[in-house]
Amino acid sequence: xxxxxxxxxxxxxxxxxxxxxxxxxxxxxxxxxxxxxxxxxxxxxxxxxxxxxxxxxxxxxxxxxxxxxxxxxxxxxxxxxxxxxxxxxxxxxxxxxxxxxxxxxxxxxxxxxxxxxxxxxxxxxxxxxxxxxxx
Amino acid sequence: xxxxxxxxxxxxxxxxxxxxxxxxxxxxxxxxxxxxxxxxxxxxxxxxxxxxxxxxxxxxxxxxxxxxxxxxxxxxxxxxxxxxxxxxxxxxxxxxxxxxxxxxxxxxxxxxxxxxxxxxxxxxxxxxxxxxxxx
Numbered sequence: 001x002x003x004x005x006x007x008x009x010x011x012x013x014x015x016x017x018x019x020x021x022x023x024x025x026x027x028x029x030x031x032x033x034x035x036x037x038x039x040x041x042x043x044x045x046x047x048x049x050x051x052x053x054x055x056x057x058x059x060x061x062x063x064x065x066x067x068x069x070x071x072x073x074x075x076x077x078x079x080x081x082x083x084x085x086x087x088x089x090x091x092x093x094x095x096x097x098x099x100x101x102x103x104x105x106x107x108x109x110x111x112x113x114x115x116x117x118x119x120x121x122x123x124x125x126x127x128x129x130x131x132x133x134x135x
Numbered sequence: 136x137x138x139x140x141x142x143x144x145x146x147x148x149x150x151x152x153x154x155x156x157x158x159x160x161x162x163x164x165x166x167x168x169x170x171x172x173x174x175x176x177x178x179x180x181x182x183x184x185x186x187x188x189x190x191x192x193x194x195x196x197x198x199x200x201x202x203x204x205x206x207x208x209x210x211x212x213x214x215x216x217x218x219x220x221x222x223x224x225x226x227x228x229x230x231x232x233x234x235x236x237x238x239x240x241x242x243x244x245x246x247x248x249x250x251x252x253x254x255x256x257x258x259x260x261x262x263x264x265x266x267x268x269x270x
Contacts, residue, residue: 044211045200045204045211045212045214046196046197046200046212046214047196047197047200047201047204047212054193054194054197055190055193057193058189058190058192058193059189061181061182062181062182062189065180065181065182066182069180069182076179076180076217076218076219077180077181077182077216078215078216078217078218078219079180079181079215079216080213080214080215080216080217080241081212081213081214081215082211082213082215082241083211083213084211084213084231084238084239084240084241085239096219103219104219104220105219105243105244106215106217106219106241106243106244108240108241109240109241
């Protein structure tokens, strides 16, 4: 049975469930930062996915990335599967701006996470959920 | 016409050309660190790839990642398309170890790059090229 890693559970709120991935919003208002978690057990690396799931992951990464471009008009999208700390396979999809506080550095460890206000977080999660449409 | 970005040209050596991507070895002996560059013009983000190329990119990322696991037995693979500095679409595929000097942090900016000795770099590039086999 798939269970979300407790660290991801703590640091995010759920936005949507796609065919393969759960889409999560990071509790960090510094950048629009989503995380995709394939709902499969015992995966660590991207290449641990089955061929079908791997193709689906790429479709969903693209869907989420294009949606974020439409909503936020970033200068760059950052997509990464790192997982050195949280071992459950998860894929970061982050909208980056030349004006964001970490630019041009990667976001991990750059700044302490700053959560949204509750109402703001809920509104953003709803806005992204509504905008996520199949390719 | 596809031209490799001069920064990637300077910081890497070519290992192989797959169907979509050029496979490059970073001149940094701190970690086994490869970069895949889709040989297409004017791409910045992963989602800029056409649907066919996107699927192919995922196949080649997987091929390279599995090859690195076989060769190096890392604790974790890191896969990332960032590109905040070098705007040409390129995908990092890095073998990480709990004993590497940046662990568990991401590699970017963690340590100054340390090039291989020429003979060592050539031997490693050849070893990886020979190990890269289609899935």
